[in-house]
Amino acid sequence: MIGKIIGAYAGDKLAKKVDGFGIGGAGGAALGVVAASVLRRMSLPAMLAVGAGSYVAKKIYERSQRGESIVTGEPLPQKTETRAAA
Known part of the structure; x- marks a missing residue:
């Protein structure tokens, strides 16, 4: 209680x-x-797995918010809009 x-x-x-x-x-x-x-x-290994998974998910989320590649950590190329010829 x-x-x-x-x-x-x-x-x-x-x-x-x-x-x-x-x-x-x-x-x-x-x-x-x-x-x-x-x-x-929960068992101790399950607690450790949940904690490690949460840590990795947080790091991936932070990198995506900063505009960095999840794999290499380098800045992602800027997205440009393209228009179709009229």
């Missing part, structure tokens, strides 16, 4: 800090309770 309370508190604080997803304090608290329950049932 204490784990659910701590998870709800952490989820509430995190949801208020990250406004980009449209989750309010109550939604964050609910997600915190669910996350605490899921983590309690």
Whole structure:
């Protein structure tokens, strides 16, 4: 029970800090309770795999936002619009 309370508190604080997803304090608290329950049932290798996958996904997302290639890290060529001859 204490784990659910701590998870709800952490989820509430995190949801208020990250406004980009449209989750309010109550939604964050609910997600915190669910996350605490899921983590309690996961094995250590599964937790490590989820953490590593989240880290890689975050890095890929950041590179795409900066306009860099995911594979090489070099800047991507700028997209140009072409018009058909009229």
